[in-house]
Amino acid sequence: MMVDYPKISDVVICKIVKITDYGVFVSLLEYGNLEAFVHVSQISTTWVKNIHNHVKLNQIRAGKVLHIDFNKNQIDISFNRVTPAEEKRKIADYRLFKRAQGLLSAVAKELNLSEDDVWKDIAEPILDKEPSLYSGFVNIRRFGMGYYPEINKKYESKLLDILKKSITIKDRKVAGLMEISNPSENGIDIIKSALLKTLSENKDTDISYIAAGRYELTVTASDYKLASKKINEIANGLEKTMKGSSFKFILQDKVKN
Numbered sequence: 001m002m003v004d005y006p007k008i009s010d011v012v013i014c015k016i017v018k019i020t021d022y023g024v025f026v027s028l029l030e031y032g033n034l035e036a037f038v039h040v041s042q043i044s045t046t047w048v049k050n051i052h053n054h055v056k057l058n059q060i061r062a063g064k065v066l067h068i069d070f071n072k073n074q075i076d077i078s079f080n081r082v083t084p085a086e087e088k089r090k091i092a093d094y095r096l097f098k099r100a101q102g103l104l105s106a107v108a109k110e111l112n113l114s115e116d117d118v119w120k121d122i123a124e125p126i127l128d129k130e131p132s133l134y135s136g137f138v139n140i141r142r143f144g145m146g147y148y149p150e151i152n153k154k155y156e157s158k159l160l161d162i163l164k165k166s167i168t169i170k171d172r173k174v175a176g177l178m179e180i181s182n183p184s185e186n187g188i189d190i191i192k193s194a195l196l197k198t199l200s201e202n203k204d205t206d207i208s209y210i211a212a213g214r215y216e217l218t219v220t221a222s223d224y225k226l227a228s229k230k231i232n233e234i235a236n237g238l239e240k241t242m243k244g245s246s247f248k249f250i251l252q253d254k255v256k257n
Helices: 082-112 116-128 131-142 155-164 187-201 224-241
Strands: 011-020 022-030 034-039 058-068 074-078 172-181 205-211 214-221 246-251
Touching: 011 034, 011 074, 011 082, 034 058, 058 082, 082 116, 082 131, 082 155, 116 131, 116 155, 131 155, 172 224, 187 205, 187 224, 214 224
Parallel strands: 034 074
Antiparallel strands: 011 022, 011 058, 022 034, 058 074, 172 214, 172 246, 205 214
């Protein structure tokens, strides 16, 4: 059976399974529990007098791949080349992935289907569009199955039921003021067409008319960072689309709840 290996410099999830005076052996949880080794010199950025003060059995850590010897099935990992911020983010992403996997398993069990089939029918269409499976589940929870029309309707009832019980949506909204004008004869139609197109392509977006040439743009996302990134992308896209128009966008400082 072909075994997947990480690549050099990849940051991977490690579970510490054995501690020795010269280093620790870890299990790579994302790669079928492949065994890897972290030398004592790669445990910490500070001097390691007692290795047990720095690592614990069954502890989950993030490590960077330093070297792979395929002939010996040997993988060398470093803990000290991963920053605390990188480790926190990697472990959080892994835990969300495992949670998403659990939700898929629940769907498979409820429908008496194989997990491979459910992965192919649900996870793959989501991962074609999203950076993570869990973010796709959040989108379904927020906007419904129509957000991913590629997913077979036979899953709709059970998947929505499981996600409703498992995922609580805490929306974060950001808003900005758009000042738009177009002096051409059909300027109003150009602006209207661009705004309607934006709304049709972004289910998490709302545009409200304030006064002549003034509109409020609002974007909803699971956190402020994503919402801020999306609203700026939309504003930049509108500015490029409405050629010949005067366009000004002012992002509001406060998050709308």
